[in-house]
Amino acid sequence: MPPLTSAQSDLLGGALSFFFTIALLSYLIGDNPLYRVALHLFIGAAAGYAVLVVVYQAIIPRVVTPMLSKNPAAIALASVPLLLFLFLVMKLSPRTASLGNIAIAYMIGVGIAVAVGGAITGTIIPLIRATPITLRTLVPSTIVLIGTVTTLLYFQFWLRGRSAVGDVQRIAPIQFAAQIGQTFVVITLGVIYGGMILSGIAIFGERLVALSGWAQTLIR
Numbered sequence: 083m084p085p086l087t088s089a090q091s092d093l094l095g096g097a098l099s100f101f102f103t104i105a106l107l108s109y110l111i112g113d114n115p116l117y118r119v120a121l122h123l124f125i126g127a128a129a130g131y132a133v134l135v136v137v138y139q140a141i142i143p144r145v146v147t148p149m150l151s152k153n154p155a156a157i158a159l160a161s162v163p164l165l166l167f168l169f170l171v172m173k174l175s176p177r178t179a180s181l182g183n184i185a186i187a188y189m190i191g192v193g194i195a196v197a198v199g200g201a202i203t204g205t206i207i208p209l210i211r212a213t214p215i216t217l218r219t220l221v222p223s224t225i226v227l228i229g230t231v232t233t234l235l236y237f238q239f240w241l242r243g244r245s246a247v248g249d250v251q252r253i254a255p256i257q258f259a260a261q262i263g264q265t266f267v268v269i270t271l272g273v274i275y276g277g278m279i280l281s282g283i284a285i286f287g288e289r290l291v292a293l294s295g296w297a298q299t300l301i302r
Contacts, residue, residue, distance in 0.1 A: 228262070
């Protein structure tokens with residue numbers, strides 16, 4: 083089959099863009115087969131791309147290639163992820179599911195360690211070093227500090243006991259700090275939600291402009 087020309091590629095890409103735009107916008111009138119087709123295509127393409135990335139960037143270079151080499155050190159290192167993978171497969175059976183907890187605990191531990199270490203060494207410490215403590219930056223820095231501490235306390239529970247009706251009660255200072263943290267959480271979620279709406283409007287406008295340009299090329 084001969085390759086597509088530039089004009090044919092533009093025509094096909096514009097047609098697909100028009101189809102997916104209409105299919106996704108059709109969800110505004112409710113769930114329908116057209117929306118499901120577009121959703122399934124997106125999920126299938128994303129899953130296929132993820133599988134290809136895992137196979138060609140993780141499994142082959144980090145497991146298969148070292149296992150086929152004659153280097154004992156490389157084979158020993160490659161056997162660790164292979165063993166963890168086998169532990170995960172064992173969770174399919176209730177009898178061996180407990181062995182899969184080893185792999186899950188390892189992944190969660192490494193993930194938390196990387197996240198915390200990255201946040202401390204890549205965000206908190208550089209921000210502290212880069213922010214001079216002056217009168218101009220004292221108030222914003224104090225607000226950031228209060229918001230960080232109170233938000234963390236909002237997700238912590240130092241309990242005093244239970245009330246007469248059985249509700250769990252926090253220690254009074256923690257309860258006060260948690261309420262402040264809750265306020266910061268609500269404000270943050272509101273800002274994120276507003277940003278998502280503005281981003282959606284911008285993307286929708288960009289799609290209309292692109293479809294308009296595609297339609298003009300067809301008319302010409």
